Amino acid sequence: VSPLARETGRTCLGCRRQRPRAELVRIVRGPDGAAVFDLEARLPGRGAWVCPAAACLDRLAAGALAHVLRAPVLLPEPAARRATLGAALERRVGNLLGMARRVRALVVGQTGVRAALRDGRAALLLLASDLPPDTLASWREQAGGVPVRAACGSDALGALAGREAFGCAALCSPGLAGAIAAALDQREAISHGSCDNVPSMKRAGRVERRGCAPGRGEATER
Numbered sequence: 455v456s457p458l459a460r461e462t463g464r465t466c467l468g469c470r471r472q473r474p475r476a477e478l479v480r481i482v483r484g485p486d487g488a489a490v491f492d493l494e495a496r497l498p499g500r501g502a503w504v505c506p507a508a509a510c511l512d513r514l515a516a517g518a519l520a521h522v523l524r525a526p527v528l529l530p531e532p533a534a535r536r537a538t539l540g541a542a543l544e545r546r547v548g549n550l551l552g553m554a555r556r557v558r559a560l561v562v563g564q565t566g567v568r569a570a571l572r573d574g575r576a577a578l579l580l581l582a583s584d585l586p587p588d589t590l591a592s593w594r595e596q597a598g599g600v601p602v603r604a605a606c607g608s609d610a611l612g613a614l615a616g617r618e619a620f621g622c623a624a625l626c627s628p629g630l631a632g633a634i635a636a637a638l639d640q641r642e643a644i645s646h647g648s649c650d651n652v653p654s655m656k657r658a659g660r661v662e663r664r665g666c667a668p669g670r671g672e673a674t675e676r
């Protein structure tokens with residue numbers, strides 16, 4: 455394995471393909487022996503990696519996980535895995551939006567969002583998926599090169615941010631914007647069957663073609 459591949463790729467325990475670490479979710483063994491999704495990839499100990507797509511979550515086997523984590527692991531049924539990961543990702547988005555709000559990096563409402571886009575402060579445009587289609591299209595156009603995510607309905611978006619419903623918001627912290635977009639993309643990926651059908655995930659195989667056969671060892675890297 456080349457040093458570059460070590461730095462950039464992690465092997466999914468579901469599909470056994472290498473993907474950029476940012477696209478995958480880390481799994482560790484919790485104190486009670488249960489598998490835990492470590493979304494910030496910071497928990498101590500050995501870790502395994504999985505694509506957030508349904509097929510890869512479903513394909514996880516307790517035996518393979520135990521092998522990588524070097525201890526028996528309690529793994530919930532596939533439906534519960536998806537629900538648990540989805541809920542964890544929503545909590546993460548909520549936490550990140552709360553952080554953005556506290557550092558005044560969350561701008562809500564049309565006037566403020568337009569100003570943030572005009573001033574070049576906006577690092578992410580967050581839209582409610584229940585906005586009328588032409589309004590969504592208009593915002594996408596106004597966003598220019600700023601990334602856009604149409605996350606969920608305005609009520610759910612408001613609840614995530616701990617405030618009243620809103621249709622559009624701009625994230626003005628590049629770090630928080632990137633983390634929120636990544637978490638939303640992972641949550642969206644759960645609804646896709648195969649990881650190959652997830653728009654936000656790059657096609658796998660590029661790293662492998664450089665001649666590194668992903669073995670079980672890489673799946674444990676942090």
Ligand SMILES: [Zn+2]
Binds near residue numbers: 467504505
């Ligand atoms: Zn996978």
